[in-house]
Amino acid sequence: MADAGIALVRRPGPRLAEGLVTHIERRPVDLGAARRQHEAYQAALRAAGWGLRAVPEADDAPDAVFVEDTVVVCGDTAVLTRPGAPGRRAEVAGTEGVVRDLGLAVRRITEPGTLDGGDVLQAGDTVYVGRGDRTNEEGICQLARLLGGRRVVSVDVRGALHLKSAMTALPDGTLIGVPELLDTSALPALRVAPEPSGAHVVVLGPDHLLLAASAPRTADLLAADGFRVTVVDIGEFEALEGCVTCLSVLVPSRPS
Numbered sequence: 001m002a003d004a005g006i007a008l009v010r011r012p013g014p015r016l017a018e019g020l021v022t023h024i025e026r027r028p029v030d031l032g033a034a035r036r037q038h039e040a041y042q043a044a045l046r047a048a049g050w051g052l053r054a055v056p057e058a059d060d061a062p063d064a065v066f067v068e069d070t071v072v073v074c075g076d077t078a079v080l081t082r083p084g085a086p087g088r089r090a091e092v093a094g095t096e097g098v099v100r101d102l103g104l105a106v107r108r109i110t111e112p113g114t115l116d117g118g119d120v121l122q123a124g125d126t127v128y129v130g131r132g133d134r135t136n137e138e139g140i141c142q143l144a145r146l147l148g149g150r151r152v153v154s155v156d157v158r159g160a161l162h163l164k165s166a167m168t169a170l171p172d173g174t175l176i177g178v179p180e181l182l183d184t185s186a187l188p189a190l191r192v193a194p195e196p197s198g199a200h201v202v203v204l205g206p207d208h209l210l211l212a213a214s215a216p217r218t219a220d221l222l223a224a225d226g227f228r229v230t231v232v233d234i235g236e237f238e239a240l241e242g243c244v245t246c247l248s249v250l251v252p253s254r255p256s
C-alpha cells in the first residue's frame with residue numbers, strides 16, 4: 001500500500017462521556033464501545049495507507065479525542081489553534097510536540113483569536129473557514145495571515161458546531177453538505193448530502209472516501225459515482241457532536 005502520509009490520532013480518555021454537547025440532546029456514552037470504534041477508525045486509516053502518529057493522551061480533557069480541533073496543517077505549516085471552548089485549550093500542548101517532531105513550521109492562533117480545526121476546510125487552493133460558535137473573526141484573520149498566499153473564504157455557520165459539521169470536500173475540491181446550516185452566498189455549488197452526517201467526508205485517497213455508518217444514503221450515492229467508500233461506526237463520538245473528520249488530522253506525504 002502506498003504511503004499516503006501521517007494521520008494524527010488521540011485515543012479517547014477516561015472522561016470522554018463528559019465531552020461538550022451544544023446542538024444535540026446529551027445521551028450516555030459507552031467508553032468501551034467508543035474505544036472499539038476508535039480502534040476500527042484507526043484500522044480504516046491504516047488500511048488506506050496512512051501511518052498513525054499518536055498524540056499523547058490527555059486524560060483530564062474529555063474532548064481530546066477530537067484532535068482535529070487542535071491544529072490546522074497546511075503544506076509545511078502547522079497552525080496550533082486556540083479552541084473557542086476555553087475548557088479545550090489545554091489539548092493543544094500535546095499536539096504541539098507531535099507537529100514539531102514531524103518537522104512542520106509551527107505557528108499559533110493567539111488571544112483574542114479563537115479557532116477550532118473543525119472550522120477549517122481545505123478544498124483545492126481555497127481554505128474555507130467557518131465563523132460561528134467556536135471560531136471568531138480575529139481567529140480567521142490570524143489564520144489568513146499565517147497561511148499567506150492561500151485564498152481564505154469565511155463562511156457563517158448556523159445551527160452546527162463547526163463548518164465541517166455542515167460541509168466537506170470531495171477529492172476534486174467540490175463541496176458536499178447541508179446548505180441550511182451555512183451561508184452559502186460565498187460558496188460555489190454545494191452538492192446536497194441526503195442525510196446530515198453525509199456532510200462529513202474524509203478523503204483517504206484520490207478515489208477513496210471515509211464516511212460514518214450513519215450516512216448510508218450518501219455512501220451509496222458516492223459509491224455509485226465510482227468512489228471506493230469505507231464506512232465506520234462512530235456512534236459514540238456522534239453522541240458528542242463528533243464526526244469522521246474530527247478524529248484525525250491527515251498530513252499527506254509530500255514529494256521529496
Ligand SMILES: NC(=O)NCCC[C@H](N)C(=O)O
Binds near residue numbers: 019117
Ligand atoms: N471537529 C469536530 O467536529 N469536533 C467535534 C468536537 C466535539 C466536542 N464535543 C466539542 O463540542 O468540542
